[in-house]
Amino acid sequence: MANSHSSEGAGRELRRIVRINEEIKSVVSAAFKINLMAMNAIFLAKRAGQSALGFGVLSNELRRFATDLQRQMDTLREATYGSVSTVTVLVKQSRISRLLERARIEAQGQAKTLIQQLARSRDESTLARNDEQMAALNRRLTHMIADTAQLVELGSVLARSAKIEAAYGGGFSGSLMQVSSDFEKIIGEIQRSLESLTKHQSEDFLA
Amino acid sequence: MKIARVIYEDGDHKWFALARDTSRPDFLIDTNEYLVTSDGDAMLLDPGGSEIFPAVFSAVSTGFDPRRIHKIFASHQDPDVISSLPMWLEFNPGIKCYLSWLWQGFVPHFAGNADTFVAIPDNGMEILVGSRRLQAIPAHYLHSSGNFHLYDPKAKVLFSGDVGAALLPAAEDGLFVEDFDRHIRHAEGFHRRWMGSDKAKRDWCARVSALEIDMLCPQHGAIYRGADVRRFIDWFSRLDVGVLKS
Numbered sequence A: 001m002a003n004s005h006s007s008e009g010a011g012r013e014l015r016r017i018v019r020i021n022e023e024i025k026s027v028v029s030a031a032f033k034i035n036l037m038a039m040n041a042i043f044l045a046k047r048a049g050q051s052a053l054g055f056g057v058l059s060n061e062l063r064r065f066a067t068d069l070q071r072q073m074d075t076l077r078e079a080t081y082g083s084v085s086t087v088t089v090l091v092k093q094s095r096i097s098r099l100l101e102r103a104r105i106e107a108q109g110q111a112k113t114l115i116q117q118l119a120r121s122r123d124e125s126t127l128a129r130n131d132e133q134m135a136a137l138n139r140r141l142t143h144m145i146a147d148t149a150q151l152v153e154l155g156s157v158l159a160r161s162a163k164i165e166a167a168y169g170g171g172f173s174g175s176l177m178q179v180s181s182d183f184e185k186i187i188g189e190i191q192r193s194l195e196s197l198t199k200h201q202s203e204d205f206l207a
Numbered sequence B: 001m002k003i004a005r006v007i008y009e010d011g012d013h014k015w016f017a018l019a020r021d022t023s024r025p026d027f028l029i030d031t032n033e034y035l036v037t038s039d040g041d042a043m044l045l046d047p048g049g050s051e052i053f054p055a056v057f058s059a060v061s062t063g064f065d066p067r068r069i070h071k072i073f074a075s076h077q078d079p080d081v082i083s084s085l086p087m088w089l090e091f092n093p094g095i096k097c098y099l100s101w102l103w104q105g106f107v108p109h110f111a112g113n114a115d116t117f118v119a120i121p122d123n124g125m126e127i128l129v130g131s132r133r134l135q136a137i138p139a140h141y142l143h144s145s146g147n148f149h150l151y152d153p154k155a156k157v158l159f160s161g162d163v164g165a166a167l168l169p170a171a172e173d174g175l176f177v178e179d180f181d182r183h184i185r186h187a188e189g190f191h192r193r194w195m196g197s198d199k200a201k202r203d204w205c206a207r208v209s210a211l212e213i214d215m216l217c218p219q220h221g222a223i224y225r226g227a228d229v230r231r232f233i234d235w236f237s238r239l240d241v242g243v244l245k246s
């Protein structure tokens, strides 16, 4: 939200944060699923023995990936919380600005001068600082989303490799193949969530 | 930071409690907010002061999509109850705020216009959340002169606003009352001073005694459940209220 003085912008910003949060929630639940699936995959690989060693290693990596992703989502959620706090301050400030503006119009003589002075000093300090803070938070959020995209790319590579490894699983090949395509499917879901997340992150900020 | 905890659940029909904010600055009174959901609709009860909007909004968002909150219930007009209204209306200008008719001209000083408020008449009314029929229960003069509680007959939950409130020390941060006698010490001074009318108190006790209540959920402090609900009502009916010094 580049220009947040209008309170309409604040509502839009909150709705944007909610859209981001909803995507975060779906990524978190997908990461949870991957974690469970990876745990099962590790047991499966153990049973398959020698022929599924590579698959076992990849499953371990996928578990770590899921944990990293969950942690990343916690940080993102914290960042959106920071944005809500800043928007709240902005709304209060813009309400005060509106009231001061009305007071300025109605005031006469000395009162008008006083209000003008007050409004000027507020404009210079508070509003500029809040806008800056909002912009900084948004930049941080954008960076974090980019980091997450990289992480998910790694997950996608792991899932593809698991599929290749599954082919060497001997008698377990069929079930390993099933597990690895489940991995691929869920990581696909995460990628789509992340795409919408990126879209939401950029949409109103540019407006 | 606040967290949203489910205290009642039957499919999509849920009660969330947003209680005990540990990160809140000391100069603000701690408040509990509640969210009732049913069939994709939701009502937020006593959404709290504007200072805690970020905490409430974020906590609600973790458990529920806040875009589905279409209604706000304000037990009365206090700033710790409803001064976050401007923020909720920023977020969704279509939100309806249910409030005693008595405060209709006062609360719009916080935010909202003629379309925002639904006036609750003195004898209460039914409020629909999704397919659930909730009841605004009169609780006038406890402590506010235009005051309502909210009863959910299916969940057997009564949201009781400032009635049942306790100002608990930071160490006692449980969601539910565990030891009634210990707990009620922290409620006594509050009720003596804030509740102004003995007659209103007796009326309320009679009114809610006729309801089946599994959980009595105040706006401050811990939730009474099971036998503690009856214990609280009995304790309150005996308490001397409207006194300046205890």
Ligand SMILES: [Fe+2]
Pocket (backbone or CB within 6 Å): B076, B078, B143, B162
């Ligand atoms: Fe109050």
Ligand SMILES: [Fe+2]
Pocket (backbone or CB within 6 Å): B078, B080, B081, B161, B162, B219, B220
């Ligand atoms: Fe209160």
